[in-house]
Amino acid sequence: MQAISLFELQSFLRQVVALNFPDALWVRCEIAQLSQSRGHVYLELVEKAENENEPTAQASAVIWQSAQRRLQSKLGAANWKALLQVGAEVLLRVKVEHHERYGLKLMVDDIDPSYTLGKLEQRRRQLYEQLKQQGLLGKNGDLPLRPVLQRIAVISSETAAGFQDFLQHLGENVYGYTFKSSLFPAAMQGALVETEVLKQLLAIQRRIAGFDAVVLIRGGGAKLDLAGFDSLALCEAIAKFPLPILTGIGHDVDETLVDLVAHTALKTPTAVADYLLQHNLHFESQLLELSQFLRYQAAESFHAAELQLSTCIQSLQTIPQLILARQQDKLQRIAAELPLVARYQQREQVQKIEQLEQICQLLSIEGTLQRGFALVSKNGKPVASAQEIMADESLEIEFRDGVIQSKVK
Structure with missing residues (x-):
């Protein structure tokens, strides 16, 4: 039996790869693992069958430091970081190499971000339809906001600039309103967004009596950074959450699915702070309007009572005089009529007496x-x-x- 050495086999494979793959290829795959060392990025790439978690293919890849710098400059630091996430579906241009000692290796020299965005958009549309069928779109928005929002549970990254802007905007408001903000830290991008935000929502729910509303905020970033907020589990939790949830995920054009199920979606953390201030200002304005109305009503009632009292005083001053004058007139009329009445009564009584005397005379013996x-x-x-x-x-x-x-x- 003829045998060859391992080196000879690997050399043969290297020649086969070099002859059959002389040029770089575009490869569709998913990032399963990612690590960095000395400026190089090491990837484990997989391909999975639809609706299955087990990979049907797997390979190792590397982005050398020089290629990393070039790609970061081309794509921008934010997009570069967003693309290189575990679980992201990517389209990589790779040079296939085989080394006698290190085996098969894919050298990445380019990434097509539009492919990843397309996949994310396709997935987003599928999830949107699913949320629509379940009746979860805008469901959290059916919850009434309390008249005053002061006790705020904030889900954000502790070091996020958006979180600091939010706190500063609330703390320096010109109305003098006070807020009690409690931070529940969570990842705001990457594969951990869903897990950590869900965890903090559960933590808030355990202390639900201590809060008026929940705020989910993060700073600005690339479009790919928002992928973590297009999560079915996260959207279901937010839609069904017993407190109103306000979002300020830091984007001007695109809406995440989380925005669509939240109570109120705002563009930035500062916009969320403005919303809270305006909401409380509206309540204060209502109180001021009510106070003015009550003062007006009180003044009107007092004025009406004052007029009524003045009328009563005038009446008390004039009515006795009128009564006295009437009684005096009556007495004068009586005094004038009394002699006539007396003479009439006397004449009438005399006639009666005479009649009686006649009767008595007739009735006598x-x-x-x-x-x-x-x-x-x-x-x-x-x-x-x-x-x-x-x-x-x-x-x-x-x-x-x-x-x-x-x-x-």
């Missing part, structure tokens, strides 16, 4: 006798009934012109 009646008496007593008279009794019968004696038969 003399009057009765004068009218033709007779008075029968027995033993000096008047007889009123025939039953009082017995036979053979003597009676006296008095007429107007005399008395006769009679005997009853």
